[in-house]
Amino acid sequence: EDKVVQSPLSLVVHEGDTVTLNCSYEVTNFRSLLWYKQEKKAPTFLFMLTSSGIEKKSGRLSSILDKKELFSILNITATQTGDSAIYLCAVDILNFGNEKLTFGTGTRLTIIP
Amino acid sequence: DAMVIQNPRYQVTQFGKPVTLSCSQTLNHNVMYWYQQKSSQAPKLLFHYYDKDFNNEADTPDNFQSRRPNTSFCFLDIRSPGLGDAAMYLCATSRGYSGFYNEQFFGPGTRLTVL
Numbered sequence: 001e002d003k004v005v006q007s008p009l010s011l012v013v014h015e016g017d018t019v020t021l022n023c024s025y026e027v028t029n030f031r032s033l034l035w036y037k038q039e040k041k042a043p044t045f046l047f048m049l050t051s052s053g054i055e056k057k058s059g060r061l062s063s064i065l066d067k068k069e070l071f072s073i074l075n076i077t078a079t080q081t082g083d084s085a086i087y088l089c090a091v092d093i094l095n096f097g098n099e100k101l102t103f104g105t106g107t108r109l110t111i112i113p
Numbered sequence: 114d115a116m117v118i119q120n121p122r123y124q125v126t127q128f129g130k131p132v133t134l135s136c137s138q139t140l141n142h143n144v145m146y147w148y149q150q151k152s153s154q155a156p157k158l159l160f161h162y163y164d165k166d167f168n169n170e171a172d173t174p175d176n177f178q179s180r181r182p183n184t185s186f187c188f189l190d191i192r193s194p195g196l197g198d199a200a201m202y203l204c205a206t207s208r209g210y211s212g213f214y215n216e217q218f219f220g221p222g223t224r225l226t227v228l
Contacts, residue, residue, distance in 0.1 A: 004155075034216070034217075043156070043203075043219050044219070045216055045217070045218070048216060088155065088156075100158055100161070100170075101158065101217065103155035103156050103157075104155055105153070105154060105155045106155060
């Protein structure tokens with residue numbers, strides 16, 4: 001069974017801290033890994049990673065994939081209260097000829113002013 | 114702006130009373146997805162369409178049906194909602210399946226309450 005596990009489940013830090021969110025996976029027919037940010041609405045896309053060792057960066061957020069060890073991390077530096085959200089990791093797999101996303105349960109990040 | 118629109122945003126129905134949720138897109142994407150998300154859980158894929166080609170997930174209950182009459186619209190029909198079907202229902206679209214084209218764009222969701 002395909003599995004995507006995120007840790008920690010919940011994280012509370014002070015504004016300005018740096019956080020690292022983890023996503024590990026055990027899937028067959030891996031295609032790519034995606035990170036989403038979910039506030040009180042639908043998830044918004046952050047990054048898609050397909051190759052090992054290549055960092056993707058957008059402002060204070062960055063992410064990297066390790067296809068040998070089967071995990072990805074999402075880093076947020078100099079956190080702000082607007083970063084408070086649930087961060088979802090999803091793995092794109094090929095399933096009986098169709099592609100689908102399998103999501104982790106998410107990490108709830110709370111930034112304290 | 115191109116977007117994914119879901120209506121209604123909030124739906125209240127009675128136990129056993131059929132309900133239809135609507136999704137439309139102006140992105141002209143080939144693929145449309147329906148997810149169910151319960152509180153504190155990851156979105157769970159129910160089914161998706163690639164154009165008119167329907168793909169059902171093996172564990173999606175028979176109570177859930179879908180229609181895609183054209184590229185822009187997709188409907189989720191719940192024939193006899195139970196209390197366990199109360200959830201947020203998310204519609205998403207993507208250009209296709211491969212690589213960059215699999216990036217999914219989500220609508221705002223419909224929160225379904227079953228009384």
